[in-house]
Amino acid sequence: xxxxxxxxxxxxxxxxxxxGGVHRYRAGRSxxxxxxxxxxxxxxxxxxxxxxxxxxxxILRFRTLDGADIETVGQTNAGSYELLRLxxxxxxxxxDPRDPRSARMDTSSGRGQAGSVTLAALxxxxxxxxxxxxxxxVT
Numbered sequence: 386x387x388x389x390x391x392x393x394x395x396x397x398x399x400x401x402x403x404x405g406g407v408h409r410y411r412a413g414r415s416x417x418x419x420x421x422x423x424x425x426x427x428x429x430x431x432x433x434x435x436x437x438x439x440x441x442x443x444i445l446r447f448r449t450l451d452g453a454d455i456e457t458v459g460q461t462n463a464g465s466y467e468l469l470r471l472x473x474x475x476x477x478x479x480x481d482p483r484d485p486r487s488a489r490m491d492t493s494s495g496r497g498q499a500g501s502v503t504l505a506a507l508x509x510x511x512x513x514x515x516x517x518x519x520x521x522x523v524t
Contacts, residue, residue, distance in 0.1 A: 388519075392517075392518035399514070403508025403509060408501075426473065427445060443461070443476075445490065447488070455486060459478075460487065463492075
């Protein structure tokens with residue numbers, strides 16, 4: 386594979402990561418704009434099997450501002466150790482009042498900021514490296 390083709394491949398991946406990061410950031414901001422914050426409790430963990438590993442999500446129990454009792458799987462994955470440590474403890478919960486089962490722990494990853502910024506930064510880095518590789522290939 387030529388250096389120019391390699392640079393082009395990096396450019397495509399970098400742009401994809403950058404666009405994905407911006408999309409996740411905007412979706413997180415949209416969720417936060419409508420979300421309500423209430424106290425809740427981590428009552429357990431939900432394990433999802435992936436190809437070669439597992440992801441763990443908190444099972445959250447909370448009461449909405451309208452007085453409805455909700456128990457749902459949170460949308461923010463976390464490490465199994467962290468969730469086991471939090472089990473039975475009170476946490477702040479963000480939920481969508483239009484769909485209270487759409488809930489997250491109020492953490493940096495729950496607000497959608499940490500992962501999206503990392504993804505966008507990786508996209509910018511790959512795009513920069515790609516442009517350097519492509520420039521060097523044509524000179």
